[in-house]
Amino acid sequence: MGAGAAAVRLGDRVSETGERSGAVADTVSAPVLGAHQPESRAGVFVLDRDQSEGEVGRAVRALVEGARSDDGGDTLVAFGLGTSLFEGAGSRAPRQLRVMPSFAGDLLDPAQSHGDLLVRVAGEDAAAVRKAVADVKAVATEVGWTVRWGIDGFRADNRVEESRALARNPFHFTEGFGNPETEREVADRALVREGQGEPAWAVGGSYQVVRVIRFATELWDKDSVPEQERIMGRRRDGKWLDGASVGEEPNFAADPKGRQTPLDSHVRLAAPDRRNPPPIVRRSYSYDRGDGDAGIIFNCYQRDLAKGFEAVQKRLEGEALAKYVLTTGGGYFFVPPPGDAWIDALG
Numbered sequence: 022m023g024a025g026a027a028a029v030r031l032g033d034r035v036s037e038t039g040e041r042s043g044a045v046a047d048t049v050s051a052p053v054l055g056a057h058q059p060e061s062r063a064g065v066f067v068l069d070r071d072q073s074e075g076e077v078g079r080a081v082r083a084l085v086e087g088a089r090s091d092d093g094g095d096t097l098v099a100f101g102l103g104t105s106l107f108e109g110a111g112s113r114a115p116r117q118l119r120v121m122p123s124f125a126g127d128l129l130d131p132a133q134s135h136g137d138l139l140v141r142v143a144g145e146d147a148a149a150v151r152k153a154v155a156d157v158k159a160v161a162t163e164v165g166w167t168v169r170w171g172i173d174g175f176r177a178d179n180r181v182e183e184s185r186a187l188a189r190n191p192f193h194f195t196e197g198f199g200n201p202e203t204e205r206e207v208a209d210r211a212l213v214r215e216g217q218g219e220p221a222w223a224v225g226g227s228y229q230v231v232r233v234i235r236f237a238t239e240l241w242d243k244d245s246v247p248e249q250e251r252i253m254g255r256r257r258d259g260k261w262l263d264g265a266s267v268g269e270e271p272n273f274a275a276d277p278k279g280r281q282t283p284l285d286s287h288v289r290l291a292a293p294d295r296r297n298p299p300p301i302v303r304r305s306y307s308y309d310r311g312d313g314d315a316g317i318i319f320n321c322y323q324r325d326l327a328k329g330f331e332a333v334q335k336r337l338e339g340e341a342l343a344k345y346v347l348t349t350g351g352g353y354f355f356v357p358p359p360g361d362a363w364i365d366a367l368g
């Protein structure tokens with residue numbers, strides 16, 4: 022897929038005849054995750070299908086068309102296909118799609134994890150997002166599907182700087198610097214290519230990992246800012262601890278003992294080799310469900326799950342940040358490429 026060519030992008034409305042005129046169906050096309058400013062509000066929820074209904078494709082088509090005909094303004098709806106949606110699909114399923122395992126330190130609540138179909142609704146206006154969420158849920162009810170779990174998110178101080186989408190997380194740190202600047206690089210990291218051994222329909226799609234990560238903000242806020250910065254490995258505003266500016270690379274090789282940037286800091290473990298950044302694109306939202314239950318809905322996209330998210334997550338085991346965070350839910354999903362051909366793959 023050429024970046025933006027055939028892709029339905031943020032800001033495009035797709036009418037039932039397939040014409041574009043506003044905003045709705047969204048794929049993970051490069052412009053969506055690249056320089057484009059993400060929406061500051063999101064509703065993320067996961068549906069389970071009607072088990073008595075053999076044919077999945079027909080219900081999914083109804084859901085997709087329902088989302089497209091939604092007239093709720095500048096909201097977009099993106100889908101992610103869950104592992105369980107492909108039961109019995111054999112080689113039609115994305116090759117690496119599986120139930121998200123429990124990683125070290127995770128406490129996954131099955132009622133807040135996995136499921137058949139992920140729906141991400143995003144927009145600037147919270148009321149419009151809520152309405153679009155309700156509309157998609159209503160279509161889901163019509164086709165006999167149920168809501169398994171869901172969560173609302175937001176991006177504080179949401180902006181684009183130097184072609185990177187940035188936002189402030191509940192730990193007061195700005196996230197997004199490690200993402201690629203160009204659409205080509207975003208596509209290179211995120212989109213499945215031909216020759217990867219994936220089914221033909223999946224080319225141009227992307228593996229999406231969702232992790233609902235609760236933050237111990239009270240505990241965190243007891244630490245001084247310099248302590249917090251040593252745990253993250255960057256300043257709150259993104260500068261490097263060895264003095265390199267936001268847009269430069271730190272010189273980890275000159276700091277083998279981690280005196281400036283501790284060896285167990287988040288960025289040092291996440292991306293140790295500055296010439297070979299991890300092949301993932303991150304796009305997270307903050308959440309706050311009250312009673313201290315706040316954190317991030319971590320989202321990342323990659324064309325290869327094992328080389329992308331899983332390799333980074335394993336490196337992060339034992340990081341200094343671990344005692345402040347707890348992953349309670351989420352799942353592995355596959356964002357289909359633009360168009361409708363993928364629906365046939367569901368049978």
Ligand code: HEM
Nearest residue numbers: 194195196197198199234255288291292299330333334346
């Ligand atoms: C647990 C909660 C997390 C917090 C608070 C957090 C926070 C941050 C912050 C502040 C940065 C530096 C700014 C940036 O480049 O965006 C960062 C970078 C990064 N994080 Fe996380 N993150 C979390 C979880 C994760 C997870 C689960 C992964 C993947 C498994 C991950 C992968 C990365 C990567 C790859 C980078 C970029 C490193 C670089 O290129 O320098 N993070 N994170």
